[in-house]
Amino acid sequence: MTRVPPPHPGLTDGPVYLDYNATTPVDPRVVEALLHHLTDHFGNPSSIHFYGGEPRRALAAARAQVAELIGARPGEIVFTASGSEADLLALRGAALAAARTRPHIITQATEHPAILATCQALERLHQARITVLPVDRHGLVDPAALTAALDEDTVLVSVMAANNETGALQPVRELADAAHRAGALFHCDAAQAAGKIPLDVRESGVDLLTIVGHKMYAPKGVAALFVREGVRLEPVVHGGGQERALRAGTENVALAVALGAAARLAADDLADGGHQRIRELRDELHHRLVDALPGRVRLNGPAERRLPNTLNIGIDGVPGHRVLDGAPGVAASTGSACHSGTHTPSPVLTTMGIAPARALEAVRLSLGRWTTRDEIAAAATAITAAATATDLPNSSSARPR
Incomplete structure (x- = not known):
């Protein structure tokens, strides 16, 4: 296994930080690179x-x-201020450049x-026609469903590399090939995938790809869009x-430098097998929880x-928010929306066919990198204790199944 920084x-x-999909700590080596361009340059x-x-x-x-x-x-990289902006440039940019009525x-x-x-x-402001494909129980798109949805007016297909909640990896190459056959x-x-798994825009066949700095140990406020030449x-x-x-707009050189430094570190880490080390730890955490519960x-x-x-689990009979409330030594998320104390099931999970009550149990x-x-042992112990101590009569186990 590779060395931990x-x-x-x-x-x-x-607490033990297990919310890297939400945001990553900025790597001190990235900070060092950035500072020179806030002061000296x-x-x-x-x-x-x-x-x-x-x-x-x-x-x-x-x-x-x-x-x-x-x-x-290098000339295919466009710096932006966020992943959302990069996505906007890709979708709105392609839709308007196509000069189609709909x-x-x-x-x-x-x-x-x-x-x-x-x-x-785009549907509201530019009369775009939008098709939203379903996913299977694993959260994956069927390339055959995409092929059936394509028509002569299709200008763009946008499918993520990896889901932020479950980590599901889409069949990008097959989907890109289907899109290209229809023109x-x-x-x-690739906000969640970049730096975590090897990516190659030539092998995958993508025309546009989004990378987000704060998902790969750079600061918030910087991202990039790959735009294939032509x-x-x-x-x-x-x-x-x-x-x-x-x-x-005048480029934010310091943040671009930070993203560049983060990309270099990610490439080195992938080459050194860092993703394999993390996979082993993830699986150890899963096994510890399965054995304990x-x-x-x-x-x-x-x-x-x-x-x-990424490990997204449900613990039978216990809402995810109660697990995390009972384990203050672990910083993680439920993957569900929480507004004004009202907990709702994750749309990602319910779209996959998971019942809302079950989806509420997600953690x-x-x-x-760190x-x-x-930490895995400590987190497993804390989560197990929280799940065991939860007042089950008042939890989701009281619902009809």
């Missing part, structure tokens, strides 16, 4: 004088580092809200022509075809 200063005094990269030189070179280097992580060319876009039911809400906006572009939101998009921001004239632990999502760091445990075996 030195302790992260933000994780030393708190402050210039505008478009300036031709001395102070613009280093920022311009740093921006080019960052673009190359992000490109290398996914097998792209452009047809296909996505699937468990996509991130950044995709689903953008599709709704449509294929976009893939793909036409309508700009999301008009102005001075930065980022291939797709996203105008015999017959009560259910896996939500596919057993094999998922991210190496998402996602591991990362997860250790000692």
Whole structure:
């Protein structure tokens, strides 16, 4: 197994952090790279004088580092301020550039809200026609269903690489091939996959791909969109022509450098087998919980075809929020929406056919770069104690099954 990095200063005094799919701690090595471009190298990269030189070179280097992580060319990388913006550029950009009266876009039911809400906006504001494909009980799209939904007006298919709640890995290559046979572009939101599993835009056949900084140990507020050479998009921001004239505005060099540094570290980690180390720890956590709570632990999502760091389980008879409330030594999430104290089942899980009452029992445990075996043991003990101590007559076990 690969070596765990030195302790992260933000994780030393708190509970065991198992919410890496929500956001990752910023790697100190990324912070170091970023700081130089907040202080020493402050210039505008478009300036031709001395102070613009280093920022311009740093921006080019960052673009190359992000490109290398996914097998792209540097000129195919467009920096944005968030994954949601990158998704917007891909979907709105493709729909408007197609110059169709009613452009047809296909996505699937468990996509991130950044995709689903953008599709709704395109339908409302630009008369787009939207098809949302169903998923099976593992959360996967059937390529045959996509083929059946494609038509001559389809301009774009958008299907994520990996689900943020279950870690389910979609059959991206098969879906991209189906889209291309119909003359449509294929976009893939890889926010959860980038840096966790090997990605190659040439092998996968995608035309557009979203990468998000804060999911891979860079700060919040920076992301990137891979735009395959030759793909036409309508700009999301008009102005001075930065980022291939797709996203105008003076570049945030410091955050681009941070994303580049994070991409380089992720590539090194993948090459060193870091994802295998995390998979082993994830499986150890699962086995510990299964052994401690015999017959009560259910896996939500596919057993094999998922991210190496993601474990989404339901503990029979106990709502997920009560498990986490009873285990303050573990920082994780339920994967359900919680507003004003009202808990609702995850739409991702119910779309997969899981009954709402069962979906309320979900707990998402996602591991990362600083997860250790000692933390796994501590988390398993805390979750087991919380599940065992829960007042079952008042929990979901009281419902009719």
